Amino acid sequence: MWALPASAAYLLFPDGNEKTLTGGLKSAYEAYKKGDFAAAVPVFRAEAAKGDKDAQFAMGRIYEEGRSVEASAAAAESWYGKAAAQNHVGAQFYLAALLLATPGRTAEGMEWLRKAADGKSPRALLSLGSMALTGTGMEKNVEEARQLLEQASGLGESEATDLLGLMYSAGEGVGKDGKKAVQLFEEAAGKGHIKSILRLAVMYLNGSGVETSGEKAREWFVKAAELKSTEALLALGVMYESGNGVEKKPEEAVGWYRKAADAGDAGALAKLGALYAEGTGVAKDEKAAMEWFEKAAKKGSGAAMHAIAGFYEKGRAVKADAEESLRWLIRAATANFPVAMRELGNRYRGGAGVNKDTIVAQSWLTRAASNGDAESALTVAEMLISGEGGLPSDPKNAKAILTRAAELGITEAQLRLAEYHEKGLDGRPDLIRAYALTLAVGDNYEPGKAKREALEKVMTKEQVELGKKEFERIRATPAGAPLDAAAPTVPDGVKPAVPAAAGPGASAKP
Numbered sequence: 001m002w003a004l005p006a007s008a009a010y011l012l013f014p015d016g017n018e019k020t021l022t023g024g025l026k027s028a029y030e031a032y033k034k035g036d037f038a039a040a041v042p043v044f045r046a047e048a049a050k051g052d053k054d055a056q057f058a059m060g061r062i063y064e065e066g067r068s069v070e071a072s073a074a075a076a077e078s079w080y081g082k083a084a085a086q087n088h089v090g091a092q093f094y095l096a097a098l099l100l101a102t103p104g105r106t107a108e109g110m111e112w113l114r115k116a117a118d119g120k121s122p123r124a125l126l127s128l129g130s131m132a133l134t135g136t137g138m139e140k141n142v143e144e145a146r147q148l149l150e151q152a153s154g155l156g157e158s159e160a161t162d163l164l165g166l167m168y169s170a171g172e173g174v175g176k177d178g179k180k181a182v183q184l185f186e187e188a189a190g191k192g193h194i195k196s197i198l199r200l201a202v203m204y205l206n207g208s209g210v211e212t213s214g215e216k217a218r219e220w221f222v223k224a225a226e227l228k229s230t231e232a233l234l235a236l237g238v239m240y241e242s243g244n245g246v247e248k249k250p251e252e253a254v255g256w257y258r259k260a261a262d263a264g265d266a267g268a269l270a271k272l273g274a275l276y277a278e279g280t281g282v283a284k285d286e287k288a289a290m291e292w293f294e295k296a297a298k299k300g301s302g303a304a305m306h307a308i309a310g311f312y313e314k315g316r317a318v319k320a321d322a323e324e325s326l327r328w329l330i331r332a333a334t335a336n337f338p339v340a341m342r343e344l345g346n347r348y349r350g351g352a353g354v355n356k357d358t359i360v361a362q363s364w365l366t367r368a369a370s371n372g373d374a375e376s377a378l379t380v381a382e383m384l385i386s387g388e389g390g391l392p393s394d395p396k397n398a399k400a401i402l403t404r405a406a407e408l409g410i411t412e413a414q415l416r417l418a419e420y421h422e423k424g425l426d427g428r429p430d431l432i433r434a435y436a437l438t439l440a441v442g443d444n445y446e447p448g449k450a451k452r453e454a455l456e457k458v459m460t461k462e463q464v465e466l467g468k469k470e471f472e473r474i475r476a477t478p479a480g481a482p483l484d485a486a487a488p489t490v491p492d493g494v495k496p497a498v499p500a501a502a503g504p505g506a507s508a509k510p
Helices: 023-033 037-049 053-065 073-084 089-100 106-118 122-134 142-154 158-170 178-189 194-206 214-226 230-242 250-262 266-278 286-298 302-314 322-334 338-350 358-370 374-386 395-407 411-423 431-441 446-456 461-476
Strands: none
Touching: 023 037, 023 053, 037 053, 053 073, 053 089, 073 089, 089 106, 089 122, 106 122, 122 142, 122 158, 142 158, 158 178, 158 194, 178 194, 194 214, 194 230, 214 230, 230 250, 230 266, 250 266, 266 286, 266 302, 286 302, 302 322, 302 338, 322 338, 338 358, 338 374, 358 374, 358 395, 374 395, 374 411, 395 411, 411 431, 411 446, 431 446, 431 461
16 A cells, blocks of 8 residues: 555545545545545445445545546546536536546536536636636636636635736736736735746836835745745746846855756756856856756756757867767757757858758748847848848748847847838838837837937928827737737828938839
8 A cells, every 4th residue: 555745635625625524434534634545445435325425526536536546537427427416516617627628528518617616616617717718618708707707716716816916917808907916916825826926026026017126026936935936946046146136146046046956947957057157156167067057958958958069169068079069059949949049040051060051041040030039030031131042032021020029029120120111121111110110119229219310300290190109009019919910001191201212203102
């Protein structure tokens, strides 16, 4: 016989039904908690056969989890069904979950899920609320979602409280209310909900919806770390390494990274490798750095693979080996590490250590750009516009790549896209859109500011005002929505200005 190191009781009665158990069932439950399944299961089985709904539910859980018996979805469904027929809301919910995961039985699953929700099952209310919010498995209905989530939250379901916080934070189906969102996140955090704790930490760190406070951010991250959140451990390491929100203490960062690494976090393993390589917070030790990078690489860290490629290229802690360096660079690129994709693309573009191949270069640079690498986005756009390597010019695809990068807030891409519209590389100059994009760049980027001032010299007052309105539209565009979608049309009587560089006699299409 074997016993569980952690409490097995949660697996048996996830919703706290054990509080109503009496007599033999209570004794069986106590035995189950200790991992004594041989003593517990026969009692549950006998009482279930007599029609006790709690025992029937317990047998459903036992067969679904495979505790001391061979796991059987059919047996679990049978026992859940017996308890569900007696209005055991926990059984109704787990029966619904089982059926929804079975192809062709969605309608049955939804029926039981709604019955469980009608019986005030917090998990059923949460599930239906989430489905209504996202339109998964049912028609999207944010008002219904709010009502269901509020019911689940009122019954103590912290995940529902967290989702309500997100709704108020984004104004999804409710009036946007930052204070209400914080209140809800704090309520869920008070119940130990790690997602809400991390949200609060990030909000205070970035000053999003609250006044910026590095100390409060640190406090929330520490609370999440105490609940074994590797994300929080890593975030604390980054804070102390960078001095963001706290006094810069690299040695303190090393301690937090070690804790995250002990928990198996690949990012922390890679961070430790970088710190040992640089001698930051620890004595410089390239051999130790390589060991940390190798551990991270085994867990799939593209950053670590890229670092190993650099070590082989420069002969750090290992003998220099150009072929091995290239192999690691390819591994890092295939692990979707943008910098490695860019370097590999540039190698093929210039023929550095590989056969020159413009098509392969463009492919890797495009992938890097799609993963948010600004330099790659600009490079591949130029390649497409110029038709580098004998490839046909493709301004339309170049515009799409620049647009995706601009949507991510990459300043250089926003400016290059502005220049694209200014020159009318797709056949029609559009100074209004160009001007709007220079406003999106902001005043802290001097080339963008200079471009905006240059545009103002060739635009009419009406066009400048339209450009400002277009900028407001762009700024209000939800994340992920295309910047070029649903652009306002130019009113009659206001024609797009033609850039001076177009020369005498040039005209724009109406």
